[in-house]
Amino acid sequence: EDKVVQSPLSLVVHEGDTVTLNCSYEVTNFRSLLWYKQEKKAPTFLFMLTSSGIEKKSGRLSSILDKKELFSILNITATQTGDSAIYLCAVGTGTASKLTFGTGTRLQVTL
Amino acid sequence: KAGVTQTPRYLIKTRGQQVTLSCSPISGHRSVSWYQQTPGQGLQFLFEYFSETQRNKGNFPGRFSGRQFSNSRSEMNVSTLELGDSALYLCASSVDRGGDTQYFGPGTRLTVL
Numbered sequence: 001e002d003k004v005v006q007s008p009l010s011l012v013v014h015e016g017d018t019v020t021l022n023c024s025y026e027v028t029n030f031r032s033l034l035w036y037k038q039e040k041k042a043p044t045f046l047f048m049l050t051s052s053g054i055e056k057k058s059g060r061l062s063s064i065l066d067k068k069e070l071f072s073i074l075n076i077t078a079t080q081t082g083d084s085a086i087y088l089c090a091v092g093t094g095t096a097s098k099l100t101f102g103t104g105t106r107l108q109v110t111l
Numbered sequence: 112k113a114g115v116t117q118t119p120r121y122l123i124k125t126r127g128q129q130v131t132l133s134c135s136p137i138s139g140h141r142s143v144s145w146y147q148q149t150p151g152q153g154l155q156f157l158f159e160y161f162s163e164t165q166r167n168k169g170n171f172p173g174r175f176s177g178r179q180f181s182n183s184r185s186e187m188n189v190s191t192l193e194l195g196d197s198a199l200y201l202c203a204s205s206v207d208r209g210g211d212t213q214y215f216g217p218g219t220r221l222t223v224l
Contacts, residue, residue, distance in 0.1 A: 043201070097205055098167050
């Protein structure tokens with residue numbers, strides 16, 4: 001059975017801190033790893049990673065994938081209160097559109 | 112481009128009833144997937160539709176079913192509702208099957224009393 005594990009489960013930081021969120025996976029026929037941010041309802045897409053060692057960056061957020069060790073990290077620098085959300089990691093396998101999700105990391109950024 | 116839309120946004124039903132949820136994908140997207148999100152289980156895959164055919168199904172009972180129309184719009188149906196079906200039901204669309212980013216709709220919050 002495909003498995004995606006995220007850590008930590010929750011995190012409280014002060015504005016301006018840097019955070020690292022972790023995602024490890026054990027799946028059959030890996031295709032891609034995706035990060036989403038969920039604030040109220042719809043998860044919004046952040047990154048999709050398919051190749052090992054190539055960092056994806058968008059503003060203060062960045063992510064990298066290690067296909068040998070089967071994990072990914074999501075970094076957020078200079079955190080802001082608007083970064084408070086649940087961050088979801090998902091893995092796509094084979095040719096299907098099915099994504100297997102981790103339980104998420106709840107990030108709270110305080111003033 | 113308009114995003115994924117889902118209707119209704121909120122639903123309250125009683126045990127034993129049935130419910131139909133609707134999803135309109137982003138224009139040009141042909142693959143639609145459905146997920147159930149609960150506090151205990153997180154996001155779990157229900158099924159995937161492409162070209163009006165169910166391509167993949169998650170580990171849910173037969174009470175959960177769906178279909179896709181020729182314009183890629185999709186519906187899911189839950190019959191004989193149980194209390195445990197209370198959840199946020201999310202629909203996601205992608206251009207094609209696999210290998211593509213999935214974009215999520217706002218979800219339908221279903222409460223079963």
